[in-house]
Amino acid sequence: MTTLPRTRPRRRRLVSRNTVAGWSFILPNFVGFAVFTLLPVVVLFYVAFTNWNVFGVAEWTGTANFRRMWDDSSFWTALRNTVYYTVFHIPLTLAAALGLALLLNRKLRGVRFFRTVAFFPYITSIVAIAIVWNQLFSPEYGPINALLGAVGVDDAPGWTTSSTWSMPSVIIVGTWRYMGYYMLLFLAGLQTIPAQLYEAAETDGASAWQRFVHVTVPGLRHTTFFVTVLLTIESFKVFDLILVMTGGGPGQSTLVLSQYIYQKGFEENQFGYASAVSIVLFAICFGITVIQFMVNKRRNS
Amino acid sequence: MTATDLSLPTPAVAAPGNRSAPGRQARSRGWRLVGYAALVLAAAGLLLPFYWMVVASLKTNSDVFTIPITWLPDPVVWRNYLDIWQRxxxxxxxxxxxxxxxxxxxxxxxxxxxxxxxxxxxxxxxxxxxxxxxxxxxxxxxxxxxxxxxxxxxxxxxxxxxxxxxxxxxxxxxxxxxxxxxxxxxxxxxxxxxxxxxxxxxxxxxxxxxxxxxxxxxxxxxxxxxxxxxxxxxxxxxxxxxxxxxxxxxxxxxxxxxxxxxxxxxxxxxxxxxxxxxxxxxxxxxxxxxxxxxxxxx
Structure with missing residues (x-):
């Protein structure tokens, strides 16, 4: 009875002291984070409902931007192309990264060297990568078509100069760049699978494929989930690689959502309309991540 | 596998071990070779763009795209690395x-x-x-x-x-x-x-x-x-x-x-x-x- 009134103020003092301490640690970073990330995200939902232009004169226009978007064929092209990129980039990168990780998880000579090599594209700038690949893809004199010609392909594709092949070109380069990064995540995941599981499976006479399906795949569940979330966001926001490689062309064959936002916003100064398109990108990335988390949670329980 | 083991005649208690060991070794050596081949191929694909970047930077401009492709710069042109600072x-x-x-x-x-x-x-x-x-x-x-x-x-x-x-x-x-x-x-x-x-x-x-x-x-x-x-x-x-x-x-x-x-x-x-x-x-x-x-x- 006598202790209660004494501990309560002490507890409260501790809480308030901790609050001051906690906030003073977080504050220096939080100020920058709030002003340059959180605030813009909030403001986005205001600007998208206005006709904000370069002079900063904004009128509330309600859903006008979204109604305009509905009839905007360029917007739908950009959305379709983004989905095109995503649908191929995710499974290709996932397969390549997992394949490389499985290969590197074995006791082979030169594994360390190879890990360095595989990670190298990821730390190289997009601009340099796009420039080199454009030379490699050069339809008439480039080494890729020369190699294709050497193995007997007569009508080699025009790659970035052809509207049918421009998107596959970009997907190839995107996969090439990111597979090393996701390989590292898979490697880290593989190392958490206990070796005894493999040994037990082997004494039970499981084949390599059965071991993969029944030990490796379940053991990598969490990693695969996380990689898929990251890959989804990364695919939907694809921009700089395409901007430098093809500029969205030829025609609109590689125009993606991010680039359309950039065009409308920074080239045509239609900040309001560009923000409305941004909300679509935001909703897709955020929505898919939330759905993926929910599905993962249900599968776990 | 257990099925085949059971169907083997009784003296085979030691035999499967003897027989399968070299077989397994050969198979694992085979897999090892496949593994190395895959590694070398993947490394080549990953490095090709970087190789091209370095080699092309050491060529004269007209030598970058040739038919057939020249995989080594001849002559090696270091001038590019001087010129770029001026241009x-x-x-x-x-x-x-x-x-x-x-x-x-x-x-x-x-x-x-x-x-x-x-x-x-x-x-x-x-x-x-x-x-x-x-x-x-x-x-x-x-x-x-x-x-x-x-x-x-x-x-x-x-x-x-x-x-x-x-x-x-x-x-x-x-x-x-x-x-x-x-x-x-x-x-x-x-x-x-x-x-x-x-x-x-x-x-x-x-x-x-x-x-x-x-x-x-x-x-x-x-x-x-x-x-x-x-x-x-x-x-x-x-x-x-x-x-x-x-x-x-x-x-x-x-x-x-x-x-x-x-x-x-x-x-x-x-x-x-x-x-x-x-x-x-x-x-x-x-x-x-x-x-x-x-x-x-x-």
Missing amino acids: SDMTTWLGNTLLLSVLVSFLQVVTGSFAAYGFARVRFPGRNALFLAYVGTIAVPWQSYMIPQFILMSKLQLSNTLWSIVALQAFGAFGVFLMKQFYETIPEELSESARVDGLSEFGIYRRIMLPLSRPALASLALLTFVTTWNDYLGPLVYLRSPELRTIQLGLNTFISQYNAEYALIMTGSVLSVLPVAVIFLLGQRYFIEGIATTGLKG
């Missing part, structure tokens, strides 16, 4: 980029590790909600809020200054996330006993956590440095004056200006990649650990 503002671009990368890395490491300590070790109301806001932004691509961010930066008179890039890169959620993951691996008892000894929270951070987290700090610094060095979109949106251009922005204006100077373009690319390549090769361990830390727990 472009490479010095300005590299200077700006170096300044930005160092400043951003420093700020990110300081504010990120500081905030991470608050999230990892100090209990106060609202902490989890706040951290969720940080983590949530990882699912929000910059491209989706670059427009309102640009409006804000312009209002703050930051656009078209190097400060805009600092503001853009230095306070990201990534650093907080990475450092928090690391701090949580340090046993709580360590800070608890320091608290009993009368050390303040700041003292614990400075005297105990910082020295222990040196590898994580190195990971964060290197990853931030490389991200800032390689960033193209931020400078594209914010830096309009030619004297503010970073290496990525400069390189891209250079290729649109001299689009037929294939060899020189490759020289520029090599120079833009070189600093990052050196840093990566020296600090590879930190890159890999940093990525594995953030990747493991999600």
Whole structure:
């Protein structure tokens, strides 16, 4: 009875002291984070409902931007192309990264060297990568078509100069760049699978494929989930690689959502309309991540 | 397999072991060879663009594209590496980029590790909600809020200054996330006993956590440095004056200006990649650990 009134103020003092301490640690970073990330995200939902232009004169226009978007064929092209990129980039990168990780998880000579090599594209700038690949893809004199010609392909594709092949070109380069990064995540995941599981499976006479399906795949569940979330966001926001490689062309064959936002916003100064398109990108990335988390949670329980 | 074992005649108790051992060895040697072949092939595919970049930068311009392709420069032309300094503002671009990368890395490491300590070790109301806001932004691509961010930066008179890039890169959620993951691996008892000894929270951070987290700090610094060095979109949106251009922005204006100077373009690319390549090769361990830390727990 006598202790209660004494501990309560002490507890409260501790809480308030901790609050001051906690906030003073977080504050220096939080100020920058709030002003340059959180605030813009909030403001986005205001600007998208206005006709904000370069002079900063904004009128509330309600859903006008979204109604305009509905009839905007360029917007739908950009959305379709983004989905095109995503649908191929995710499974290709996932397969390549997992394949490389499985290969590197074995006791082979030169594994360390190879890990360095595989990670190298990821730390190289997009601009340099796009420039080199454009030379490699050069339809008439480039080494890729020369190699294709050497193995007997007569009508080699025009790659970035052809509207049918421009998107596959970009997907190839995107996969090439990111597979090393996701390989590292898979490697880290593989190392958490206990070796005894493999040994037990082997004494039970499981084949390599059965071991993969029944030990490796379940053991990598969490990693695969996380990689898929990251890959989804990364695919939907694809921009700089395409901007430098093809500029969205030829025609609109590689125009993606991010680039359309950039065009409308920074080239045509239609900040309001560009923000409305941004909300679509935001909703897709955020929505898919939330759905993926929910599905993962249900599968776990 | 068990089925075949059972069907074998009785004296075969030792035989399957004897028979299968060399068979298995041969098979595993075969797999090993397949593994090596796959590794070599993949490495060739991964390295080809870099090989092309270096080789083309050492050729004369007319030798870059030939039929058949020349895989070795003949003659080796070092001139490109002299010419590029005269024909472009490479010095300005590299200077700006170096300044930005160092400043951003420093700020990110300081504010990120500081905030991470608050999230990892100090209990106060609202902490989890706040951290969720940080983590949530990882699912929000910059491209989706670059427009309102640009409006804000312009209002703050930051656009078209190097400060805009600092503001853009230095306070990201990534650093907080990475450092928090690391701090949580340090046993709580360590800070608890320091608290009993009368050390303040700041003292614990400075005297105990910082020295222990040196590898994580190195990971964060290197990853931030490389991200800032390689960033193209931020400078594209914010830096309009030619004297503010970073290496990525400069390189891209250079290729649109001299689009037929294939060899020189490759020289520029090599120079833009070189600093990052050196840093990566020296600090590879930190890159890999940093990525594995953030990747493991999600």
